[in-house]
Amino acid sequence: MLKIRLLLLLMMLGFTIVNAQPLVKVTGLITDQLKNPLPKVTISIMGQNISTVSDDNGVYNIYAVTTSFTIKYNLLGYNPVLLEIKRDKEGRIVQNVSLTSNINELEQVTITTKQNQLSNSTIINITDIASMPTVSGNFEVILKTLPGVSTNNELSSQYSVRGGNFDENLIYVNDIEINRPVLIRNGQQEGLSFINSDLLSSAKFSAGGFESRYGDKLSSVLDVRYDKPDSSQAILNFGMLGASFSSKILNKSSYLLTGLRYKNNSSILTRQDNKGSYAPNFTDAQVIYHQTISSRLSLNFLGSFNSGIFKLIPESRETQFGTSSTLLRLQTDYEGKEVDDYQTAGGAITMAYFPQPNLVIKWISSYFSTLERERIDIEGRYIFNEINNDFADRNFGAVKASRGIGGYMNYARNNLESQHFSSEVKVDQNYNSHTFSLGMRFERKDYNDNLNEYSLVDSAGYILQERLGNFYQDNLINIQNKLAIQYYTGYIQDSYGVSPNSDLQLGLRVNYNTLSRQLLLSPRLLLAYRPPSNTKIFRFSAGVYQQAPDYRSIRDFNGVLNLDQKAQRSYNSSVGLDYAFDGLGTRLKFTSELYFKYQDRLIPYMMDNVRIKYLSGDVAEGYTYGTDLSIGGEFVKDLLSYFRVSIMKANQHIIEDATGYLRRPTDQRVNFSVYFQDRLLNSPAYKVHLNLLYGSRLPLGTPLIQRYSDDFNIPSYKRVDIGFSKDFLDDKGIKKPRLLDKYFSSFSAHLEVFNLLNIDNTVSYLWLKDVDNVQYAIPNYLTGRQLNLKLIIKFKNSNR
Template sequence: MHKRLLLLFVLLLALTGLKAQPLIKVTGLVTNELKQPLPEVTVRVMGQDQSSLTDEKGNYTIYSSSTSFVLKYFLLGYKPVLITISHDQAGRLIQNVSLSESSNELEQVRITSRQNQLSNSTTINIAGIAAMPSPSGNFESILKTLPGVSANNELSAQYSVRGGSFDENLVYVNDIEINRPVLIRNGQQEGLSFINSELLSSAKFSAGGFEARYGDKLSSVLDVKYGRPDSSQTVLTVGLNGASLSTKLLRQHSFLLAGLRYKNNTGILNTQENKGSYRPNFTDAQLIFQQELSPKVSLNFLGSINSGTFKLIPESRQTEFGTLSRTMRLNVDYDGEETDDYRTLAGAITTLYTPKPNMVVKWINSYFNTLEREKIDIQAAYFLSELSPVLENQGSGPGATNKGIGGYFTFADNRLRSQSFSSELKGDQTFNSHTFSWGLRFEHKNYNDQLNEYSLIDSAGITRFYGGPVIEAKNKLNIRYYSAYVQDSYRLSAHTDLQLGLRVNYNDLSEQLLFSPRLLLAYRPSGNNKIFRWSAGVYQQAPDYRSIRDFLGQLNLRQKAQRSYNASAGMDYAFDGLGTRLKFSTEAYFKYQDRLIPYMMDNVRIRYLAGETAKGYTYGADFSIGGEFVKDLVSHFRLSLMKAEQNIANDQAGMLKRPTDQRLNFSAYFQDRLLNSPTYKVHLNLLYGSELPIGAPSSTRYTDNFHIPAYKRIDIGFSKDFLDDAALRKPGFLDKYFSSCALYAEVFNLLNIDNTVSYLWLKDLNNVQYAIPNYLTGRRINLKLIIKFKNSK
């Protein structure tokens, strides 16, 4: 009896104590950056056992017995958020939260997120970009390791996707479509690409089958974001090829991102066979500022100045080519110089309006102004010889038989100014089972082009023109583009989602009203580690200035839009293996193009046959596997198979290979740590691309009777972060002022392979034509230091 009374007394005391504790009830809505509800977000009271999950509509409820506590919101693939709650008495609170995507989360394991299900794109691990050994240093280097992307030039930021040309790729920064220079004819003239990887918050890439929300081009979409940073930070990078400085400032209702970059790759260009004085100087400055004007309205500004000058005073060249049984040598002496320069000014203002928690509207206004100039005045005298076996005659070395003596002359004085203004209104609204998106866009482009160029070759006393007659043209062109889209992402069942979209566009050049329907169906089995996708759609690319200008600089103002019918089927599969979480992806695709503008490639310059049309097809399959084989270091491997052919109307040649018909691409980006010294890391980048078709010069008819050999390249880098978390001892001075201090030693083109980018065509005394390869860069050692400063208190 006494025991029962004692137990009752203890219970009463406990109940009294509990009653004395105030009970706080917190409810709210968790959304992503597009204000779309996020289900299955974990909400936890730090230091207590209380936790909850958001429902399908993103709503949650959680209780706390303390008046002051911290709530943590986290979901795989998103940055966790901590919010301090302080309330004097018991009651109800409403706390809405927005989570932003985490670029450092492995995309290999994020396929289980429903937010990724209706997206035919790859999330790029931007955290590893700085470690990738790349001679260009541009963000696009990582794209060349992705499925569907072809590789054949380490100096260029341009890329080909699933048989498409460089002009068929869309690039967005903060939903702003980026305009790029068009006069570049050699990869060595390219400087800094628009994207500053140090300012990125996320990046996604689609090699095809992309949504209706994206624009009207045939091949791919690169969608990057300069978003709100986690914290304030300053990063300094100094290397043999240039330097950069970036800073991120975070405030409660605003943030600022700023970046300065400088590039001078003289050392890399000096490894080429053309010897001379290289003076490449490229600079870039970018500023992003966002201010929250009210809880529902914010304003974002993006400004950029990108400029570059490439100057070359060539002196000499010696190239050996041919076979083991027959080796040829070309010796060239040069006179003259080449100067290429460009400047791009860009600005954009975005107004973000959130009238409801489930609705967001953006008004984007952007302006691009680009000036490009080419000045080339180079003459050369050459001696072409055939090498014979080594003669032991006074140590004179290999004998040589004269095959031809001649010269060639190249002149160009070109100037192109292009301006683009666009205004776009777009919105997204999420309902119970679907997300509806829409957009309206107007763009006005203006071109002012002056062309004056010619090339002359004198082979063995016979004067021959290469590239056609003298080109003299002055062109002025204005084009207005109007486009709109609607898109609905609908949940058919717990495992199946359907996305339907339609784009409509019109331009006053071709005067066509174009309709482009698109579909994406995704199915995720109950196992939650697989996603199957099927896509189909019509993609139509309206004519632009470059595609309507022919070899002579004349404009085909009657050109119609290019059109492609695309279909694909793919799968993502996440599994555990090799001691880590891996993701295997594969996709098969087919594209039928009933209206194409054929073109020929000259280095990285696209030369359109503007008055011709063609029909063609492209089909292939991509395979990739990747994961965190070593903690915090992502590695991935991919294999791409493809065939691309076309039939040019009325040329009687039948089906021919397209210039981008690269049948096989393989890439591997592997990272590792030294077992006994984990602060030391190795970064290996391997690329292989099979041969590319090319035709002989002096012909306005497209041919594919020659080829550029396979592209093979290995770049390797070694790094040490003196402040790595795995370091047993950290230098006191560095630890006091810096959060990271990493030194990189890189070897570009480790095996010193001679990769061919184009050909110089010459004839000998017997009127036999030779294709003399123009090689890319050789082996080169690079050093760079990346320092991240600690935040000032």
């Protein structure tokens, strides 16, 4: 059972600070080989999520919450230093450290210094990913526990940030921008996201106010890296929902990372209301090869192949919904099938040149090709009844009244081929207290889109192709589009110290594209202040963010392209506070941020499950404001837990519509999440991982309305997943199995319970009319309660 500590932590959401004294304070001076002070050295207590940086005089102070621990000292271009501290009692330690330079390792990292100190980003604890219980198995699930991020679909890797939509998020892997498929419309069809968690070395996420070095999107940036491993390693992960294998091979002047993944979530999908034969198969292969050519030059290659096929032969569906006074039931029989598939393949080459220890020049070129196809031919015949829900009546559950019979048909033969090529140069240089960054990029996107689809609903009980005009037509598209867009972008920024406690970053992005033919200028500013106490950081950011039109946003409901569309534009500002303090026997970190965004040019859209349908011919203005709060720490040694709450309002007004301001489709007013980890009292090798999500209701427009509306709502999203794990080779175990210890460095078993409370969450609606011409929204529910078992095995390095 969980410790009583969990109850105390939930009460702590009022952010009442409990004072406690640290056990050990470590202070000292950090110098180089010539005894010169080294500023901005990162000092961290390993396993305790506690870190700080040395000041401009090389002096540091850090607190440990145990008397035995290991300190790590790390700085770009220097060999890291690990010091083991063992004390018999609490107190103060003076520990001076000298770091030695390592020019040969400079190609493994990017010049950071002021950039990282100023970054308005959250460092993601990637060690949590393997243990976090999740249906999708994708890396993005951890983002949904971060402040400012909203979601209402556990099957999808997509997420919205501070009122933005899925298309407004940037994703980078090793400085390479990643694009997602266009056609995929349901979470159950998405498969594996691009990011392979087993290959990650670091990840950071910004919910807004990101710097000029990142691209031209309105909402967020996810920046992940596959870098040099500490040692050679192999990891095997397999369970009821799929399997993965990754290997890391480290040589003297090179390293090779490979990852293979397979996913099949048919056992999850068969628990939904739609019964039938599900065959969702998704595979992914990635390889990263790095070669150090000399102390000043290195090459890096990233190759990827991602494939997915989703087959469904539906048989029947039964959905009950309604109120306490009126219970309705929809029963459907199906004919036909759905087959969707996609393949993405490509790669990138990065050449890094280090003419000086404080200067790095990168040339990055990438090419990716994607083929997406939808084959849908499904016909459904339904009976719509009102059910007797009087428990006192012996006819409870019987049909009380017939609301109608009818049928509907979904048909699609859609094909989309897209190619994406880019080439860019990035330069970073440290000079005294400045870090200069600049870059230039060329990008070309080609699309060949063939659309042929329609959806029909007939409440009279028959469907005739020659009389389509008598039906409600959700979709009727038959069109072919070919489009090529070229983008030319550049940026420049400077990060420097205004004073010993203040840093300022100024940047400018320039963008031009051959579609809208606009020259877009986006200035950005970030100011950070760290008081001498070194426990707080105050941040202020302001900037202009402009998102150039792309194929997704210019394609209307009917497939017609609006080639006159202009870039979307948002004016963003935020103020934030990071505060570290001691409480509940650990070091806690509290973060808060207030933000306001005014958008004078937006492309309105509507949501169909996780597919965005743009009103490409309309233009809207809007505003978004809110606050994000989070608090976290190691309430149990080596296990990080955190709580967050986000409150937001996002409205928009279509300029030529007299309706006024309405809620945006992603206007989820309240988001709350908890990720809590604990150990069992009597068996500390057993761990508990609890993931709780709540998102308030989302606005939705009803069909047959020829304009944007928000007159309906999807109910609030409530989700609790829990996992139990045991590493049989955990140091806290009483005895390690001798056979396992011989071949493996870790051997952990995981039991997961998805949707612990078995809550019926709604993702979308099927709209039907009864005999009285009253329209009903029949909910499409997400996944129910489900068990999952998996093993994660890390093999020992035979060379060690």
